[in-house]
Amino acid sequence: MGNFRSNRPHSYTLYCPPLETSPCIAGDFVTSVLRRLELNDAVDTAALCTAELAANAYGHAPGNGSVLWLAVEPAEVCVTVYDGNLTEPLLRPQSLDAGGGRGLRIVDALADK
Numbered sequence: 001m002g003n004f005r006s007n008r009p010h011s012y013t014l015y016c017p018p019l020e021t022s023p024c025i026a027g028d029f030v031t032s033v034l035r036r037l038e039l040n041d042a043v044d045t046a047a048l049c050t051a052e053l054a055a056n057a058y059g060h061a062p063g064n065g066s067v068l069w070l071a072v073e074p075a076e077v078c079v080t081v082y083d084g085n086l087t088e089p090l091l092r093p094q095s096l097d098a099g100g101g102r103g104l105r106i107v108d109a110l111a112d113k
Contacts, residue, residue: 010033010037010071010073011071011072012033012069012070012072013067013068013069014026014067014068014070015066016057016058016068016081018058019058019065022054023055026050026051026054027047027048027051027054028047030046030050030070030079031046031047033070033072034072034077037072045110046077046079049079049107049111050070050079052103052104052107053079053107054066054068054081056081056083056089056103056104057081057083057085060083060085061083061084064084065083066082067081067083068080068081069081069082090104091105091108092104
């Protein structure tokens with residue numbers, strides 16, 4: 001997983017205002033941090049999952065925005081999005097006709113638990 005220059009964990013925080021552009025910016029933020037740490041193997045998956053989580057927060061949480069917390073260790077990248085909604089997000093039943101609802105399924109399929 002790249003050339004991580006420290007055995008100490010790094011953490012980064014980004015406030016995402018309740019704007020349509022926030023999911024893309026959140027993904028770009030994670031991409032930038034991981035590339036800078038030379039963790040290139042984790043970039044695509046982490047950025048996609050981040051954008052999906054931020055989009056879910058934008059679409060379903062109260063209008064105060066969300067906070068992205070990125071924790072990076074030599075062998076693990078953890079992305080957390082806090083959105084102020086006390087209800088846990090749930091996977092919706094899969095439907096080919098649904099206009100949405102695939103974001104959390106993507107995260108579930110790609111992320112390690």
